[in-house]
Amino acid sequence: MRILLWHVHGSWTTAFVRGRHDYVLPLVPGRGPDGRGRAATYDWPATAREVPWDRLRDEPLDLVVYQRPHELELAREWLGRDLPGVYVEHNTPIGDVPRTRHPLADRDDVPLVHVTYFNELFWDNGRAPTRVIEHGVPDPGHLYTGELRRAGVVVNEPVRRTRVAGTDLLPRFAAEVPLDLFGMQVDGLPYGTYEDLPQERMHAELARRRVYLHPYRWTSLGLALIEAMTLGLPVVALAATEAVEAVPPEAGVISTRVDVLADALRGFADDPERAAQAGKAARAAALARYGLDRFLHDWDHLLEEV
Incomplete structure (x- = not known):
């Protein structure tokens, strides 16, 4: 199958x-x-190729995967024809959440795929046919050494997304354990910071930290949590959104209490064996x-249906 999709969410x-x-x-x-074309910091196979937007009409495409509302119009304009499609919703609703209606809520011709059950529950999906296909991640291997008595945190744009990402809480945590912050646009915070490293290098660096901190208040789940x-x-994670489903008690601590x-x-920093x-x-x-x-099996099943 030949699938058109935009590079929106690198890890997904x-x-x-x-x-x-x-x-x-x-x-x-x-x-x-x-x-954006192909990613610069992720390892993608040759079957993922970039094509200039003005040459897409010549591509023998079978299906479109949308991830933002305006992509439906972009595809119609750039392709000059209608194709079957599915819409992936990566994000939790924003605003007056109990009354947040999804942009596709009035359509029943495009399946709406949520990446977590939390998303499906909290969005008003209207008459859109919904499906949940939970995240999947390539296995990087058991790289953990925990040699550094430090906590790793992965947050993109931590200044702009302060309360969403929980970066306003980091000073409280840093008072207990030194923190290292990874991600895009992390410069300017008073922690050991690292630029947007290639994924393989980031994984290797993260694995040297003793514990992973997931301070997000409001995010669908955060693939960095699963990768860690x-x-x-x-x-150690806030008991918010889908994290309560993803982290069993034996894997760490989740709570709403800072x-x-x-x-x-x-406790984890001081007890390497634990x-x-x-x-x-x-x-x-x-x-x-x-x-x-x-993950790929679930997606194949849906794509064949569509």
Whole structure:
């Protein structure tokens, strides 16, 4: 199958393009948001290829995967024809959440795929046919060493997304355990910061930290959390959104109390053996629920239906 999709969410796309199809990614001058082409910091197979937006009409495409509302119009304009499609909703609703209606809520011709059951529950989906296909991640291997008595955090744009990402809480946690922040546009915060590293290098660096901190208040789940678990890191996370489903008790500590989380962070940092054991449980749980084979199988089933 030949599938058109935009490079919107790097980690999710990294899993999606590992399937058995051909994947076409639009490219615009300057690699702007509507045409980034292939990723620079992720390892994608040759079956994921970038095509200039003005040549898409010549591509023999079978299906479109939408991830933002305006992409439906972009596809119609750039392709000059209608194709079957599905819409992936990565995000939790924003605003007056109990009354937040999804942009596709008045349509029944495009399946709406949520990446978590939390998303499906909290969006008003209207008459859109919904499906949940939970995340999948390529297994990076059990890389955990925990050699550094530090906590790793992965947050993109931590300044702009302060309360959403929970970066306003980091000073409280940093008082207990030194933090290292990974991600895009992390400069300017008073922690050991790292630029947007290639995924393989980031995984290797993250695995040297004793514990993973997931401070997000309001996010669908956060693939970085699952990736940290597959690396073998124990987890300390806010009990918010889908994290309560993803992290079993033996894999770490989740709570809505910052003091409980701060104590847990220090506890893992001071007890390498306990941290390693919890990390093994985290890895097992992540592979069992978010394995790549299950993810690709679920997507193949839906794509064939569409």
